[in-house]
Amino acid sequence: MSTFYRYAPFIQEYIYRNKWEELREIQIRAAEAIFDTDENLLLCSGTASGKTEAAFLPVLTQLWENPSASVGVLYLSPLKALINDQFERLEGLLEEADIPVTKWHGDASQAAKKRVLKRPQGVIQTTPESLESMLMRNSGGAHRLFSDLRYVIIDEVHYFMDNDRGVQLSCLLERLARLIGYHPRRIGLSATLGDPTNAELWLTRGTGRSCITPSTKEKGRSIRLSVKFFPIKQKIPNSDSKVLLENYYSYLYESTAGRRCILFSNSKGEVEENIAHMKRLSELRHGNDCYLVHHANISPALREFTEQRMKSGELPVCTGATVTLELGIDLGHLERIVQTGCPLTVSGLVQRLGRTGRRGGTAEMRFAFRHDMSLPPQEFYKEVNWDFVACTAMILLYTRERWIEPMYIPKLPYSLLYHQTMSYLASCGSVQPKQLAAYILTLEAFRNVSQEDYLTLLRYLLKNGQIERGEDGGLMVGERGEAAVNNYEFLAVFSVPDEYSVRCNGEEIGTVQSPFPEGAQFALAGQAWEVTELDKQERRIFVKKVPGISANMWQDTGNEYVHTKVMKMIRDVLRSDEQYAFLDEMAQSRLNDIRKACRTAGLEGRGSVVPLTPTSYAVFEFLGTRATAALCYALRQQGFDATVYLSRYFPVCIEVRTLRGIDELCEALSFIRTQGADKYSFSIPDNCEICGKYNDYIPRELLKKQYIEDYLDIEDMMRNMEINSDTLLNE
Numbered sequence: 080m081s082t083f084y085r086y087a088p089f090i091q092e093y094i095y096r097n098k099w100e101e102l103r104e105i106q107i108r109a110a111e112a113i114f115d116t117d118e119n120l121l122l123c124s125g126t127a128s129g130k131t132e133a134a135f136l137p138v139l140t141q142l143w144e145n146p147s148a149s150v151g152v153l154y155l156s157p158l159k160a161l162i163n164d165q166f167e168r169l170e171g172l173l174e175e176a177d178i179p180v181t182k183w184h185g186d187a188s189q190a191a192k193k194r195v196l197k198r199p200q201g202v203i204q205t206t207p208e209s210l211e212s213m214l215m216r217n218s219g220g221a222h223r224l225f226s227d228l229r230y231v232i233i234d235e236v237h238y239f240m241d242n243d244r245g246v247q248l249s250c251l252l253e254r255l256a257r258l259i260g261y262h263p264r265r266i267g268l269s270a271t272l273g274d275p276t277n278a279e280l281w282l283t284r285g286t287g288r289s290c291i292t293p294s295t296k297e298k299g300r301s302i303r304l305s306v307k308f309f310p311i312k313q314k315i316p317n318s319d320s321k322v323l324l325e326n327y328y329s330y331l332y333e334s335t336a337g338r339r340c341i342l343f344s345n346s347k348g349e350v351e352e353n354i355a356h357m358k359r360l361s362e363l364r365h366g367n368d369c370y371l372v373h374h375a376n377i378s379p380a381l382r383e384f385t386e387q388r389m390k391s392g393e394l395p396v397c398t399g400a401t402v403t404l405e406l407g408i409d410l411g412h413l414e415r416i417v418q419t420g421c422p423l424t425v426s427g428l429v430q431r432l433g434r435t436g437r438r439g440g441t442a443e444m445r446f447a448f449r450h451d452m453s454l455p456p457q458e459f460y461k462e463v464n465w466d467f468v469a470c471t472a473m474i475l476l477y478t479r480e481r482w483i484e485p486m487y488i489p490k491l492p493y494s495l496l497y498h499q500t501m502s503y504l505a506s507c508g509s510v511q512p513k514q515l516a517a518y519i520l521t522l523e524a525f526r527n528v529s530q531e532d533y534l535t536l537l538r539y540l541l542k543n544g545q546i547e548r549g550e551d552g553g554l555m556v557g558e559r560g561e562a563a564v565n566n567y568e569f570l571a572v573f574s575v576p577d578e579y580s581v582r583c584n585g586e587e588i589g590t591v592q593s594p595f596p597e598g599a600q601f602a603l604a605g606q607a608w609e610v611t612e613l614d615k616q617e618r619r620i621f622v623k624k625v626p627g628i629s630a631n632m633w634q635d636t637g638n639e640y641v642h643t644k645v646m647k648m649i650r651d652v653l654r655s656d657e658q659y660a661f662l663d664e665m666a667q668s669r670l671n672d673i674r675k676a677c678r679t680a681g682l683e684g685r686g687s688v689v690p691l692t693p694t695s696y697a698v699f700e701f702l703g704t705r706a707t708a709a710l711c712y713a714l715r716q717q718g719f720d721a722t723v724y725l726s727r728y729f730p731v732c733i734e735v736r737t738l739r740g741i742d743e744l745c746e747a748l749s750f751i752r753t754q755g756a757d758k759y760s761f762s763i764p765d766n767c768e769i770c771g772k773y774n775d776y777i778p779r780e781l782l783k784k785q786y787i788e789d790y791l792d793i794e795d796m797m798r799n800m801e802i803n804s805d806t807l808l809n810e
Contacts, residue, residue, distance in 0.1 A: 083102060085114060087139065089173075090172070092175070103128065108133075109134060109293060110137040119265045119291070120290065120293075121278055121290050149225055150200060150203050151178075151202070152232060153205070155206065155233045158403065158406055159184050164408045164409055173201075179195065182204050183205040184209050196224065203224070207247050211570045214502070215564075216506070225259055232266045235269060237426060237486060239281075243573060245281065246495040246572075249524045250499045254503070254522075256285070262287060271430050276485070277486045277487070284523035285523040301436075302432070304474055305661055306447075306448070306661055308464075309323065309326060311327065311450060328353075331417060334417050335357065335397040339389070339395060339396055340398075341404055341410075341413065341416050344401065350372060350374055351602040355628040367395060369394070370605060372399050372400075372605040373385045375403055376603070378588055380587070413435045414435065415444070416444040421469050422470070423639050426484050448470070448666070450669075458697070459682075460680075460682075460724070462676070463676070463677075465726040466726075472648035491788045494773040495773075496519070497777060498572055500546075501560055501563065501564050505556050508555060509553035511554070512553075535778055541554075545559055571772075574770075574772045578591060579618045580618060582620070583621070583624065588608070592633055592634055596613060600627075602629040607624070607627050608623065640703065640728075650701040694736060695735065696744060698732055700733070700799070705792035709756070709758060709791040710796050712756075712791065716756060716760070716761060719747065748800070751800070756793060765779055767790075768782040769789055
C-alpha cells in the first residue's frame with residue numbers, strides 16, 4: 080500500500096486540498112519508520128523540504144486511529160515564534176479531525192491551557208522552559224497531561240544539542256519518562272546537521288531505543304552567493320570617509336529595496352543601525368517604508384506583527400534580524416538574504432541561506448563587509464579582517480564539501496547539575512541524599528559526573544543555604560534556594576541581563592539594558608526614541624518618537640566555538656592563489672592583499688612560527704577554539720609565556736614571548752605534536768570557567784574540572800598540528 084493511502088482520511092483530504100502533486104522522499108521514508116517500527120527517528124533535510132509534515136502526518140494518523148487517553152504528542156521548540164507558526168499549520172490540518180492542538184508558553188491563552196488540563200488530549204506545543212515549570216511546580220498535573228503520551232517531536236535539534244538548553248531538555252525528557260513510567264518515541268527535526276551521529280546519540284539518550292535516520296536524495300537547487308567588501312575610513316572623518324560609508328549603506332539598500340528579504344546581522348545593535356539607515360535612504364529616495372526589525376528585545380506583539388507581515392501577500396518587506404529569524408518559521412517566498420559580516424558558524428550560514436530559494440527557486444545570499452582601513456600600523460594579523468576571510472572559508476566548506484559543524488555534547492554541565500537538582504527538590508519537597516544522587520546522576524546528561532563531585536556540590540549548597548536538611552535527614556530547597564527557584568527566570572537556563580521595558584503611549588516597544596536618562600535618545604525596533612520619563616523602581620522607560628538615527632548596544636551573553644575544520648579552511652584560503660567567483664573585484668583584491676601580507680610575514684608552508692620581535696613570536700596552527708586553548712596551556716607548561724589572540728571569536732594565533740629563541744619554540748611544538756600533553760597537569764587559573772547561568776552556585780574546583788574537560792581538546796590539537804622541525808624559519 081502506498082504511503083498516501085496509509086494516512087488518515089482527513090490527511091488525505093488535506094493533501095488534495097493543498098494540491099500536492101506527490102509525497103517527497105523524506106515523507107515516505109519517515110512514514111515507513113513511524114508506521115512499521117518502534118524506533119526513534121531523526122529527520123535531516125533542508126529548510127522547506129517537508130520535514131514537519133513528514134513527522135506529523137503519520138504521527139497524527141496513528142493518534143486518529145488509536146486515540147490517546149492523554150495528550151498524545153508533545154512538540155518542543157526553541158522559540159515561541161516557531162510554536163505560533165506551527166500552531167497555525169496544525170490547526171488547518173486538524174480542523175476536521177477532532178484532535179486539538181494547544182500552545183503552551185508564557186504568551187499563550189490561559190483558557191486554552193485550562194481546557195487541556197481539564198481534558199488532556201491531542202497535541203501540546205511548548206518550550207523547554209514551560210515543560211520545566213510543569214514538572215517542577217505541578218508534577219501531578221504533568222502526569223495527568225502526559226500519562227499516555229505517544230510521541231515527543233523536537234524541532235531544530237541542532238539548536239539544542241550543544242548548549243545548556245539542550246542539556247536541560249534532555250534531563251526533562253528523562254524526568255517526564257520516569258514520571259509516566261515509560262519512554263515515548265522521539266522524533267528530531269533539523270535542517271543543518273552534517274554528520275548525524277551525535278544528534279542520534281543525543282536524541283536516543285536513555286530511551287533504550289535505536290534511532291533511524293533516513294538517507295534521502297534532495298532535489299538539487301541552485302545557489303547564488305556574492306561577497307562585497309567596502310573599505311571604510313572611520314578614524315578619518317572627512318568627505319571621503321562619509322562617501323565610503325554611504326556606499327556601504329547604499330549597497331544594502333539597493334540589495335533590499337522593493338524585495339521580500341531578510342537583512343541578517345550578528346548583533347541587535349547592528350540590526351538597529353542597518354534598518355535605521357535603510358529607512359533614511361528610503362525616505363531620501365522616495366521609496367516605500369517596508370523595513371521592519373525582529374530580535375529578542377522587540378516586544379512579542381511587534382515581533383508577531385513582523386512575522387505576519389512577512390507571511391502575508393507578495394508586497395515588498397525587508398526585516399532586519401538576528402538568530403530569531405534563522406530558524407524554521409515559514410515566512411513564505413523570500414527573494415534574497417543579505418548578511419552583514421560573517422555568520423557565526425557554517426550551520427548558521429546554511430540556516431540563513433535556507434530561508435530563500437524555496438519551491439525550487441534559486442537561493443540567493445549576499446554578504447557585505449566593511450573594514451576600517453585607517454587604523455594605525457600593527458602586526459600583520461591584527462590588520463586582517465578575519466570575519467571576511469572566515470566567511471570565504473565557510474562558503475567554500477558548504478558549497479564544495481557540504482560540511483556543517485558536528486554538534487558537541489558537553490561532558491560536565493555543572494551549571495545544569497545545580498539547576499536540575501534544585502528543580503527536582505522543588506517538585507518533591509524532601510529527598511534522602513542517596514535517593515537524590517540515584518535520581519540525578521542516572522540522568523544521561525550527568526553520566527560523567529562522579530558521586531564524589533556530586534557530594535562536593537551538595538555540601539557546597541548546604542553551606543551556602545541553597546539546600547538544607549530536614550529532621551528526617553532529607554534534603555530540601557533552603558531559604559536562599561527558595562529565592563532562586565521561585566524567581567520566574569529560574570525556568571530558563573540561559574542568562575538574561577536585567578532590562579528596562581520601553582513604552583510609548585501605553586504600548587510596549589521592547590526592552591533595553593541601559594537606564595537611559597530623560598532627554599537621551601536611543602534606537603529600538605527600527606525607530607529613534609527620546610526618553611520622557613525614567614522609572615527605575617518599576618524598570619520602565621517612557622519615550623516619544625524622534626526623527627534621525629540613534630544607536631543602542633546590548634550585552635552579548637553567549638560563547639562561540641570555532642571548529643578546527645573552519646580554521647584549516649581559513650589557512651587554505653590564505654595559502655591559495657585561487658580567485659573565487661563569489662567575491663567582487665574589491666573583495667578579491669582585499670583577499671589578495673591579505674594573502675600577500677601573510678606570505679611576506681612568513682605565514683606559509685606546513686605550520687608556521689612567525690617572528691614578531693627578537694623576543695616574541697606568533698604561532699599559526701589554525702586550530703579550533705578548544706584545540707588552540709589546549710596548545711596554549713601546553714606551551715605554558717613548557718615554560719613559554721603564551722596567550723591566544725582572538726579576532727572577535729576566531730582563535731587566530733598564539734602569541735609567545737620568550738628569550739629562548741625560535742629553535743626551542745619549534746622543538747617544543749614538535750614535542751607537543753608527537754607526545755601530546757596531560758591536560759590534568761596544566762596550570763589552570765582559579766577563575767577559569769565556561770559560561771553557565773548558575774556558576775555562582777558551583778564550587779571553584781568543579782568549574783575548573785569542567786573547564787578542563789569541555790574547553791581543552793588535546794586529541795584535536797595533536798591530530799591537527801602541523802609544526803615539525805623540518806619547517807623551522809630562520810630568524
